[in-house]
Amino acid sequence: MLALNIVDRSYLEFLQPLDHIQAAPPAFLWVEKLSVQLFGNNEYALRLFPLISGIISLIAFYKLGQWALSPIALPIALLLFACLRYPIYYTTEVKQYSSDVMVALLLSLLLISLRGQILGKGRALLLGVIGAVAVWFSHPAIFVLGGIEAVHLITAAPEKRKAILLNRWPSYLLWFASFGILYILLTSKVAANQVLRQQWGKEYPGSVFDIVWLLDSFGRFFYRPMGFRQINDGIAYFAFVIGCIVFYKTNKAKFLILISPTAATLVATYLHKYPFRGRLILFLTPFVILIIAEGIAWLLSQWHRKKVFAILGIVLAVTLLLPPTMRAADLIVNPERKEETRSVFEYIKSHKKPGDLIYSDRLNQFNYYGKMYFGFSDADAVPTFQDFWNPLGFSQQSWEDFKRKANLPSQQRVWFVFTALIPPEEAQVKPRLDQIGQELEYFKQPGSFTYLYELK
Structure with missing residues (x-):
């Protein structure tokens, strides 16, 4: 259905609501259209950008892991990110979810590298332009920009916070002006589509106090889009909680940065503006994987203190890593075929x-x-x-x-x-x-x- 829009429409027509009950960021569609024009109307041309996005995401995830994780946790995180079911699948589908992951990771690396810095006018303008362009490539990019930058301001020294705000307000203005233009021009019209509203309406909480919905939805997150199957989604949830505790005790700033895109998305969900379910939140998977990996790594590191914790870490590592690794290896020989x-x-x-x-x-x-x-x-x-x-x-x-x-x-x-x-x-x-x-x-x-x- 999305391929029909890409092939049939002009570049300018991507600024209008799509046919066939589809929604995708305009810049993503422009890249797809260009790929079809350069390489012909075929699956390989259409899937090229999602595939490239997946490859870039692996490199960016490695860089983010180097900043966030202990040496033991980094290979665990890489193995999970490279082998889990849905992060692989969406690099082969003609949809924007793989590029959502790429944009989220690249924006994270950029913002982390500039944390606490007073930027020159040129760099501040460049930061604003990059964020303004990103929201046209990825709908949830605004959650990454807003979430991480908000944490940077909150955790900055009080005497420096005002200087950072004064220094970066032009960048923030560009981000939200670009997002506002896109929202008025296109996103609001898509959000008004009754079919889409009915399709995603059940994915919203009943009220701001709907904690049951929150626990259930976050639990489902580990099944899809993370890709942990059967009982492993609950085990991954457990490892995530341990990782949260470890990060919070050892480095609160890192923890808040990694959790901030999820928190920002949940705020939008509670406002009934963005569904917290399935492929729409695939962009959050790298941040959650990093926290899971740190939780497992901390348990493994306890061998000389509390062997029972280390044994539990071994069980978690084997349970969570072995099934996706074996499945990914099998895909090399037997590629998945869905609807031929x-x-x-x-x-x-x-x-x-x-x-x-x-x-x-x-x-x-x-x-x-x-x-x-x-x-x-x-x-x-x-x-x-x-x-x-x-x-x-x-x-x-x-x-x-x-x-x-x-x-x-x-x-x-x-x-x-x-x-x-x-x-x-x-x-x-x-x-x-x-x-x-x-x-x-x-x-x-x-x-x-x-x-x-x-x-x-």
Whole structure:
């Protein structure tokens, strides 16, 4: 759905709300559009920027880890960040979440390096420009900028705080002016989209005192977008709490800096301005991983004091590191395949006879792969049949009514394409198709399949 926006729109049109219930930062879309123009309309061109963002994020994460962590914790953190499920996955998807991580890490490194400094006019202006541009690349960049800089001001010596504020107010003004322009121009319109509001509405707390929601949502964070599976999400939560305690006791300033993007995001969530759930908060994963790693490292360092703590650290390290590491290693040999729709449309292209029609339960996939890749047109498509997944059962009469409206004659050959069905749904497909025609061919790929039927 996002790829259709990228391919179909001009650069200027990215300053308008997107089609197909999508939302993405304009600068991210501009880079994607440029990639398609330079390298052609294909998955590799579309996935190039997310992949580059993931690679840069690894380097930036290493630099941030050098500043934040003890020597024992750094390799633990790197292994987690490089191997966890969703940080890997989103570097291969045509969405902005991988670049959100990159922007968050780069901004963190920049702000930390300037902490407490009185900047010259040129450097203050450059800081303002970088932040102003960042919010156009990443929606949550404002949380990183505001959160970390607020901590720097809070932890600065009282006599220096006023000097820093006077020195950097032009930078702050540029940040919030840029964010304000983007919000008025685009973000507010996206936020007013009723479908998106309904989709994310349940992700907000009921009130400012809704502590149960906070604990539940933060617990879910370790499952997704962090990627810890089954009981390991609870174990990761436990390691995170230990890490928080260790950081707070040893270096409060570092702890506040690392936790500040999460705190800023939660403030926006409690104001019902930004959902705290899933891929939208992937940018917070590096900061949480650093805290988890420091918690494990502290336990491991207790071998000569309290062996029971060190043993607990070994258990946590093995439990949290082994599954993602093994899965990441397996991906090198067996890459993950989710919805191989292009292969299905490619099969149809090579086996389709003149006059054959195509029914797809995902119209956007037909529009992208069917039309743009393989040259099908609207004349090749059968409209979506809304009652196909009627939970009360397939209705022969509703199909006959649809068949007349769609002008489908008897003995018409139709390729039925289905994508991302769960097993119970997939099991329903063939019996229902058998009621309306005779099977001629079948082709299946991971996450997608097609039947060719001649209609009764």
